[in-house]
Amino acid sequence: MAKSSWKFNKKWPVTQWARAACSTWCATSYSYAIHHVFTRSSALVIIVFALQQQPQQNFVVVGTGIAGLTHALRVANFGKVAVLSKGTAGSDGSTAYAQGGVCAALAPTDSPQKHAHDTLLAGSHVNDPVVVDVVCQEGPELVLELAEFGAQFTRMSAYDDNASDEQFHLCTEGGHSQPRVVHAQDATGAEISRALLERVKSHPNITLHDRHAAVALVTSPDRSAVAGIDCLAFDDDEHSTTTLGKPVRFAAPCVCLATGGCGQIYPITTNPAGSTGDGVALATALGAVTDGMEFVQFHPTALAAPPPPGEKPTGRAFLVSEAVRGAGAKLVDANGDAVCRGGMGDLAPRDQVARDIYAAITRQMSDSPAAPQHVFLDAQAVEASGPKGKGGFALKFPTIDAELRRRGIDVSRGDLIPVAPACHYQCGGVCTDLDGRVLGTTSLRVTNMGRTRKSKQRRSRSRSAGRRASGEERAPERVLVHAHGPSSHHRHAQPIAGLFAAGECSSTGLHGANRLASNSLLEGLVFGKRAADAAKLHLKMVRAEGVDVGELALDAPWPFGFDVEACPGEVDVAKAVEESAMQVTAELQALMMSHCGIVRTTRGLLRAAEGVQELGIRLSEIRASGGAVASRVLALVECEFLHAYAREVVNAALHRRENRGLHYNVDHCGDQTEGLEVARSEVVS
Template identity: 40%
Template sequence: MNILVVGSGIAGLTAALHADEAGHAVTLVTKGALGDGSTGLAQGGVAGIYGPDDSAQQHAADTMGAGAGLSDPAAVDVLVAEGAERIAELIARGVGFDRTAEGALQLGREAAHRHARIVHAGGDATGAAISTVLIAAVRGTAITVIEHALLTELVVAEGAVRGIRLLRGTENDELHADAVILATGGAGHLYAHTTNPAGTTGDGIAAALRAGAAVADLEFVQFHPTILASGPAFLISEAVRGEGATLLDDSGRRFTFDSHPDGELAPRDVVSRAIARQASAQGRPVGLDARMLGAETLAARFPTIDRVTRERGFDWSREPIPVTPAAHYLMGGIVTDLDGRTTIPGLFAVGEVARTGVHGANRLASNSLLEGAVFGARAAAALTLPWRLAPAPTRAATERHRVEDRGPVAPTFSRAALQQLMWDEVGLLRTDDGLAHALATVRKWAASASKPTTTTAHEDANLLLLAEATAAAASDRTVSVGAHHRVDAGAPADAAPPRTRSSILETV
């Protein structure tokens, strides 16, 4: 078969390698250069190696718990059952995961995990290590690689996806294939503050929406709790808290226990909201205190974080560093079955672009790289199997909600204006009025948009489409669950609203 893989993170690279090894002719298309996406930036590790008191069943339970009960049990079972095999595959390909003095894999713990079951490489450079090895493996095969090519549309013929349209510089191109595997990542640049690299503008999800594929759970956007609140967004790995670092308010109090008995190791959505509320109350970012770990341990265990924090003027071995949340990961996406098949024959989706059902309402730390490896391999294995349609969501993400705009007059469209609107109204803390205002504003902008011809214009069109779908999905879900938090609709106890609606980062 002639296979197109779009995207070059862990999911796309794994799918491409497995498809090539199965004898298919594979072309891999990527928006930037190989290695430019989110995988290479991942500081966290890969969950799935279990000690004597741990098990796949406990990992599944932690995944379901973090997902607020909305994870698909069958998808979670696949993830944990095949995780160890995928980690072993990465080791066999050459990923040098960190080991103890005795030579065993060194296991770390992160928030909402009850055990240490996460492997890292280079301390806090796991994604870079994996990306480097997988890219080298792809370069050593017959896989054709096309870099710096933006996906603009899916080619649909007789009800099936049979190729893609690309923009390469100023030239449009069309590639045909027997099947397309989307691995284009998320849409972090819907928001004013994100950990995602610049290219994450939801291109794959938007193309799938335009082609008629089902999407679901776009309202579930994960905000990472700890981004360095100084300079460009830089993530401080959850593993730092897993090693014992604490979150402090201005008085030095560990305030996260007010929201959850697990404190700093509560699920990400809870910790992010606790930080947002505390930062708003005190008018400045909260502090992440890692002093108890000592300078030597911090430098050895977290070399990238240690270097960047010092470059920005902080000595985190002597003082707490300021942190704040930022948009990090999209739990929803293109609906798939357990083999990556979507609701359109010929179209697969893997990694963050897909809604496999694993993450439910909130992703468990270090399950994203694992999901990419597991489901990337499964999609490649399913290429020659009979097509089985994935289940459609209960409601379409693009449903045309009738809304009354109760906010101020919409400003002229710009990407920055869209990102700030989404941050304010469709971010950590949501209200009915805010969602209605966001939806009405986005629709006004979309109605006046011209046909895109440049890369930037295509990205803007994709962001507008996803902003409407995300705001509509958030408006549909009138109760709070996981990362979707409605402060005006029966929110749980941890949801005391901030003093103002404006961005917490405005105080940085």
């Protein structure tokens, strides 16, 4: 590294000192943080714990699931990429836990049109049909490309010695009219993550940053465009008990949010602990609009058995894949009677099956308060499908079988599997267009990015004057805005410059009122790629405009309190803030489960709205009590994200005056063919 040319001047204000250091060392991309600034006698003492030059970042990807890793690989040949993971890359998102598979119309009897039909039917036709067609058409090629990347999907030869090794074994899951689920036994997500991570780690332009929790988007001084992201960085040791994070900033003209869902707003979820709605909270703070937030999917069959003796609960429910029912398992209640009695039976869409189980549990408990708060999955038909009429369950679902045996459940000896619904997937999120660009209520364009150099302003004005003089006007940026469901009144929203989203944190219009099984991984693939294509175009525009994003990010304020005196007891303060935030989180989860769960009432939703508002006041008090230290406590940041997400869910649920898909309010009678849409207004402040 070349020796820096600046010299420290003790008469400078702290901000001027930091800018001089960072502009010299960090040029257009940097990661720095000032831990404390305080006065000792008459001398200014500054402790800097993370001031270092970073390679120039052209792209930042937040999240390491299928959407984030796909996006990173697609843009890596066009510039430097920083990939941020709240935990360890590949293991902190939901992709690694996906059992069932990724669906695509690959069977000779299948077609993208049939796949699209099933997707629209499962989504109660609240989906955007254009998006559905695009995903179903582009999906097969991208799934085959995953196999070329090295994903070891299960082949027909695993079950039939006479079958070809080239032919995928395709499963059938709930809502699918054809077998179209490509899988790697019952650990598909883990295999996809392995294959993608292997390529990401070997790419010279991609840098993985583990234990970096995104807390705020950085914008240009006039807030006209995204210029990077602020994070809290923690020790590399994932078992570290350090509560305080170190503020780190990444400057980049393109930021893709692939943060996953928000299962942690409920006490029982199949999502990992890091699923706290980060992407939605980050984007909405910048003016992004949301859609479909009321559609929270509860997976019907989460394992309802306690962990082995001596093992602490992890907070994440173990999922018993829908593919188990696709292979022939049946849901029964405590009396052995069938739970699902509709036309599609156990393979009905998840919203219907979850409500059937909810009703069965309610009946059981009304008959006897001591009745189990779960139903059972009878998998003997699957067991009998193995060679010589036994061993089929362990053959087809080895991961699930191993976990069941760990908990004392053995399907081979006839044991039933106790299951109950658990929060699994958020069909809503921040609105994006067909190119994965996040939509906001105002147009934030790259051509309006605030410049700090007068020469650039003069060049820009000269170019504009030249175009006007010649009668030439720049063509407006193409805006593709879907108008699905209740977001129709957002049809005039336009892309936020430099901000993209893919995967569960986004609302693309694919899922509608209920996600079709195994469409989630497919959406991550398709929109991870589409958002990458749009990000590359955006980077090209930024370069053509001559915008210095690093300088813009340097001018942006930090969300952390650097300009305060050091707190002698900051560790104790941080622990107190953390404990208070965790208590609020637990209360929020209980509130959402009681009043905004599988089955809802208008009175319950109003109570949820009041409760969310009260908890918001508590959070403000906690932040105020912790001062600047509070901004560096991840538990508080995540609780604030959860609160923002819950507010969106309750608000959307109150404004849908019908039963549609995953949203079921007993005060509204039946599904309606025509939705009564209500213009959204803030119910919860």
